[in-house]
Every structure is written in structure tokens, then in C-alpha cells.
Amino acid sequence: MDASSKGKNRRRGKKRRKASNNQPPEASVGASEQTPSSSLSVSKRRKLGGATSTSCGGNKSTSFLDKMRARLSGGHFRMLNEKLYTCSGKDAFDYFKEDPELFSVYHTGYREQMSHWPEQPVNIIVKWLKSRNTSLTVADFGCGDAKLAKSVKNKVFSIDLVSKDPSVIACDMSQTPLESSSVDVAVFCLSLMGTNYPSYITEANRVLKPGGWLLIAEVKSRFDPNNGGADPEKFSEAVKNLGFSLVSKDMNNKMFILFYFRNKERSVIDRNISWPELKPCIYKRR
Ligand SMILES: C[S@@+](CC[C@H](N)C(=O)[O-])C[C@H]1O[C@@H](n2cnc3c(N)ncnc32)[C@H](O)[C@@H]1O
Numbered sequence: 075m076d077a078s079s080k081g082k083n084r085r086r087g088k089k090r091r092k093a094s095n096n097q098p099p100e101a102s103v104g105a106s107e108q109t110p111s112s113s114l115s116v117s118k119r120r121k122l123g124g125a126t127s128t129s130c131g132g133n134k135s136t137s138f139l140d141k142m143r144a145r146l147s148g149g150h151f152r153m154l155n156e157k158l159y160t161c162s163g164k165d166a167f168d169y170f171k172e173d174p175e176l177f178s179v180y181h182t183g184y185r186e187q188m189s190h191w192p193e194q195p196v197n198i199i200v201k202w203l204k205s206r207n208t209s210l211t212v213a214d215f216g217c218g219d220a221k222l223a224k225s226v227k228n229k230v231f232s233i234d235l236v237s238k239d240p241s242v243i244a245c246d247m248s249q250t251p252l253e254s255s256s257v258d259v260a261v262f263c264l265s266l267m268g269t270n271y272p273s274y275i276t277e278a279n280r281v282l283k284p285g286g287w288l289l290i291a292e293v294k295s296r297f298d299p300n301n302g303g304a305d306p307e308k309f310s311e312a313v314k315n316l317g318f319s320l321v322s323k324d325m326n327n328k329m330f331i332l333f334y335f336r337n338k339e340r341s342v343i344d345r346n347i348s349w350p351e352l353k354p355c356i357y358k359r360r
Contacts, residue, residue, distance in 0.1 A: 150176075151183020152357050159354030163235075163268040167246040170235045177236035181219060187357055195291035195330045196263050200225045202289070202334075203259070210258040213281055215247045215274060216265020231257065248273035252281040259287040264330070266292055272312070272349040279316050279337060288318055288335040293355045297331050304350035306331065315347045 154176055158166055170177050188194060200222060203212065208227040215233050217223065220242055223230035231252055237244035243251065248270060260278035268274070278288055290313075297306045310320045310333065318335035325331055 147179065148183060148186070150179050151186070154180040155183070156354060156356055158267045159356070160269065162270045163246040163248045163274065164270075166268060167235050174236045177238065184218070191329045193327055193329070195327070195332060196221050196225075198324075198327075198332060199261055199263055199289055199291065203228060211256065212259045212261060213250070213252060213257045213278065214261045214263070215250075215278060216262060216267070217242060218263075218265075222261060222263070228259075248277050250277055250281065254280050255283045257281050257286060258283055259289065262288075262290045262292075264291055264293060266290065266352060271352055272347070275313060275316065279318075282337050284337065286337050288313070288333075288337065290333040290335070291330050292333075292352070294325075294327070294329055294331050296352050296355055302353050304352050306333075308348075308350045309333075309352075310335075312347050312349045 157169065158180070161169070203210070203222075203226045210228055212222070212226070212228050212230040213233065214220070214222045214230055217232035217234050220230075220232040220234075220239055223232045223241060231250075232239075232242045233245060233247050233250055233252075234242055235244065235246065236242075245251065247265075248268075260282050262274065262278070266274060275288070275290075282288065295301060296303050297309065299305045306323065310323070313333070313335055314320060316337075318337045321334045321336050323331065323333050
């Protein structure tokens with residue numbers, strides 16, 4: 075290599091360093107750090123609005139890298155979470171179908187958020203099921219990592235937008251492949267996310283046997299009328315108009331509300347139900 079090409083290379087190196095210094099702080103995440111978000115392709119990270127540079131200061135402390143990595147994946151989680159709350163189930167299904175890796179990014183962030191909750195609603199539902207006959211067939215609408223199915227002896231149909239496990243049925247839960255009148259318990263645990271959430275409850279009603287249970291756990295703030303949330307009475311009224319009766323409502327938990335409905339043996343469904351809007355549950359940056 076002659077002196078002039080060495081000089082050119084030095085200048086190029088300088089330019090490259092300058093370019094990486096102009097990136098947002100998140101850009102310092104190391105290429106070899108296989109977090110769900112850093113393992114995404116550059117184009118996918120761009121799509122998520124995340125950092126794409128992979129320059130890495132070799133002697134930066136691990137805790138600094140850990141913080142940056144957490145911030146990057148936290149940002150991706152919040153963006154995906156907002157997307158799920160502000161689009162229809164069909165759009166969410168198409169979105170994840172195109173890029174199923176994003177489902178893992180979402181669930182890594184979701185698990186992190188849930189680790190701060192004093193009680194997980196899925197555990198309350200597991201306890202409720204364990205106190206009943208194991209012969210009850212369950213449909214878990216929006217099952218996530220299918221914790222419910224893994225925790226009980228009952229036959230559970232686990233349904234979600236993406237199937238990371240062969241036991242999970244991948245579909246938009248407004249249109250499941252389940253037979254009509256085939257399950258005893260329908261569960262929505264923090265999963266009424268889409269803008270068309272009433273169609274999920276209508277689908278649960280279709281697959282429930284007469285006298286079947288409908289359990290709905292939702293983030294408390296979504297049912298706080300003083301804070302822009304829905305009126306829980308109006309919500310219960312809408313579900314009742316679908317042919318259910320409200321057996322009980324558990325408001326004891328700090329983070330979530332739990333409704334226990336049961337559908338009537340024979341019911342006439344009101345076709346003009348007025349469903350309240352459920353506001354998106356947007357997580358704040360920690
Ligand atoms: C907040 S997570 C809760 C997961 C699980 N139920 C739990 O309690 O840990 C909500 C889940 O609902 C799923 N979900 C949202 N809309 C859906 C739809 N239209 N069809 C199927 N699954 C959906 C999401 O993909 C996500 O896995």
C-alpha cells in the first residue's frame with residue numbers, strides 16, 4: 075500500500091467514525107449482542123424506527139451496553155404495543171405474518187413490563203381453573219407464551235397472532251378455526267387489544283357452549299372513566315347484551331380488573347350493542 079492510499083484510508087476511517095458518532099445513543103449497541111432487537115436485520119430495525127448502526131466501543135462497560143440494549147429493545151416493545159392497540163386484529167395478524175420475529179421482540183418487552191406487576195392476572199385465572207373440573211375445555215384468546223395451557227391439566231386451545239409453539243393456533247382471534255359451542259371457558263387475559271375488540275368477544279360467544287364461562291382480565295386504567303377509560307358498567311352491559319350474565323367482578327388488584335361472565339343457556343342476541351371504546355394501554359418509558 076503506498077503512502078497516498080494509506081492517507082485516503084485514514085480519511086475514510088475518520089469519516090466512518092464521524093458518521094457513527096452522529097447516530098443516536100442507541101446506535102452503540104454491539105452487533106454481536108443477540109438481543110431480540112439487535113438480531114433483527116437492518117431493514118427491519120429501520121421499519122421499527124430503531125437504530126441501525128452497529129459500531130461498538132470495544133472497552134465500554136458491560137452495564138452501559140446493557141442499558142443501551144434495554145433502551146433499544148424497550149423502544150421496539152413500546153412501538154409494537156402501541157401498534158397492537160391501535161389497529162384491527164386483521165392488520166395485526168398481517169403485520170406479524172410478514173415479520174414473525176417482531177412477536178418475540180414484543181413478548182420480551184411484555185415479560186419485562188409484567189415483571190413489575192405485583193400479581194399476574196394469568197395466575198389468578200390458573201387458580202380459578204384449578205379449583206374447577208379439569209374436564210372443562212378452555213380457549214385462551216391471545217395466549218402469548220401459552221402459560222395458561224402449560225399450567226393446567228385442562229384441554230386448552232391456545233390462540234395468538236403468531237405460533238412459536240406447535241400447540242398454538244395462529245390466527246386473528248375474531249375468526250378462529252374452533253367449532254361452534256365447543257368450549258366451556260373462554261379467556262381473554264390482557265388481550266382485548268385490537269380496535270375491533272367486540273368481534274373477539276362475539277367470536278368467544280360463538281365457540282362457547284351454552285352456560286360457558288367468559289373470563290376477561292384487562293388493565294385497570296382502561297376501565298377508569300375518570301382517566302379517559304371505559305365505564306366498566308357500560309362494558310358489562312354490552313357483554314350482557316350478547317347473552318351473558320355478569321357473575322362477578324374482581325377490582326381487588328392494583329393493575330387489572332377481572333370480569334367473570336357466564337352465557338345464558340338460551341339467549342337472544344341484541345344485534346345493536348353499544349360497545350364502549352377501550353383506550354390503548356401505552357407503556358411509559360422507564
Ligand atoms: C398483552 S399479551 C397477553 C398474553 C397472555 N394472555 C398473558 O396474559 O400473558 C396479549 C396477546 O394477545 C395477542 N393478540 C392481540 N390481538 C390479537 C388478535 N386479534 N388475535 C390473536 N391474538 C391477539 C397478542 O399477540 C399478545 O400475545
